[in-house]
Amino acid sequence: MQIQENNKINIKAKIIFILFFAVSFLMASSSMLAQKKxxxxxxxxxxxxxxxxxxxxxxxxxxxxxxxxxxxxxxxxxxxxxxxxxxxxxxxxxxxxxxxxxxxxxxxxxxxxxxxxxxxxxxxxxxxxxxxxxxxxxxxxxxxxxxxxxxxxxxxxxxxxxxxxxxxxxxxxxxxxxxxxxxxxxxxxxxxxxxxxxxxxxxxxxxxxxxxxxxxxxxxxxxxxxxxxxxxxxxxxxxxxxxxxxxxxxxxxxxxxxxxxxxxxxxTSESTIENTVEYKVQIASGKNKIPTNPYNFKGLKEIERVAVGKYFKYYYGNNSDYNQVKRSLKIAKTKGFTSAFIVAFKNGEKISVTQAIKMQ
The missing domain is CATH 3.40.630.40 (Zn-dependent exopeptidases)
Known part of the structure; x- marks a missing residue:
């Protein structure tokens, strides 16, 4: 009888501990969210x-x-x-x-x-x-x-x-x-x-x-x-x-x-589980429709051209790995595209790079 009562006390103690931990975690999470300024x-x-x-x-x-x-x-x-x-x-x-x-x-x-x-x-x-x-x-x-x-x-x-x-x-x-x-x-x-x-x-x-x-x-x-x-x-x-x-x-x-x-x-972005994210290096944009041959882009290969309204944007180094696209950015800059920068897309729609990194 004494053993059963001791077990009940231990179970209650464990339940109280778990509840306390859960409440503490939720409070800490709320505090972290509240800290965002x-x-x-x-x-x-x-x-x-x-x-x-x-x-x-x-x-x-x-x-x-x-x-x-x-x-x-x-x-x-x-x-x-x-x-x-x-x-x-x-x-x-x-x-x-x-x-x-x-x-x-x-x-x-x-x-x-x-x-x-x-x-x-x-x-x-x-x-x-x-x-x-x-x-x-x-x-x-x-x-x-x-x-x-x-x-x-x-x-x-x-x-x-x-x-x-x-x-x-x-x-x-x-x-x-x-x-x-x-x-x-x-x-x-x-x-x-x-x-x-x-x-x-x-x-x-x-x-x-x-x-x-x-x-x-x-x-x-x-x-x-x-x-x-x-x-x-x-x-x-x-x-x-x-x-x-x-x-x-x-x-x-x-x-x-x-x-x-x-x-x-x-x-929304933090609660998303599955995300198809891809990174690219934007090397140029303008009204001119330029053939994507390497000789037009200082030797860079696999250039992608996308029409946006009356303008065309030119991308290089398409990759789902952010570290890989950073290497592509470095290559583009050494070729003379000093204003090149990384962009990100989720399911084909443009998002911020910061948001893309958080998703992954």
């Missing part, structure tokens, strides 16, 4: 000696800063988000340094906030992502926002060859930034929809063009034009506390939704 960098355009545009006597640098601080204050209430600013007061910050702040912080998103101007009575809010090409009007906007380059102390060295009037200098898209284009377009659409449908602002759409501050970043990034200070009615709205709070809230809600989508994608 989504880093959002808010960039108030212009500042200090660079006032931005001065439509109707308003100062773009001041309005941009107030809206950025509104957004930062709201986002900081979310425990899963860490907010950083490129500036929190009226100081001049080099365009390259704004990007460096985000890059060094390994940010998940970069949002640059500005106000627009025009010689006409134009009005409305627009959101930009970095793009391959823009129309003449967008080029003029990019030139205005990029003008801060020439206020930097060492701009001649840092931006050697840059010509503010040249479309070739002003319009461009690095290979790494192209990787982030889909996510940039996603957050841009969320912001723009809030402006257009929630606040009923005139919808100037999501557009692509080259802003130097976006070129400096290596994560999804957008540049927001809140509206036109040169339009009297819109200028008054943007200069008012009510206007700044409303525009700030529209950006905040979009960022929160974007972060939530990132979380869902992370959970």
């Amino acid at each position: 989504y880093v959002i960098v808010l960039d108030a355009g212009h500042g200090g000696k660079d006032p931005g545009n001065l439509g109707n006597g308003y100062r773009e640098k001041n309005i941009a800063l107030k809206v950025a601080l509104e957004v930062g204050k709201a986002l900081s209430k979310n425990k899963e988000i860490k907010v950083l600013f490129t500036r929190k007061k009226d100081v001049f910050v080099d365009l390259w340094k704004r990007g460096d702040i985000a890059n060094n912080a390994k940010a998940d998103l970069f949002v640059s906030i500005h106000c627009d101007s025009h010689t006409s009575n134009a009005y409305g809010a627009g959101t930009f992502v970095l793009g391959l090409r823009g129309n003449k009007k967008n080029l003029e906007i990019a030139k205005r926002e990029n003008a801060a380059i020439f206020l930097e102390d060492n701009f001649k060295d840092r931006y050697k060859g840059f010509d503010k009037n040249s479309a070739e200098s002003v319009i461009g898209l690095s290979l790494l930034q192209e990787e982030n284009l889909d996510k940039s377009l996603a957050i841009a659409s969320l912001i723009q929809n809030n402006f257009a449908f929630k606040l009923k602002r005139n919808d100037r759409k999501v557009k692509q063009d080259n802003f130097q501050v976006l070129r400096e970043t290596i994560m999804p990034s957008v540049l927001v034009e809140l509206g036109f200070l040169t339009n009297k009615k819109e200028g008054r709205f943007l200069n008012s506390k009510k206007g700044q709070e409303q525009m700030g809230r529209a950006i905040t809600d979009a960022v929160l939704k974007y972060v939530n989508n990132l979380k869902l994608n992370t959970i």
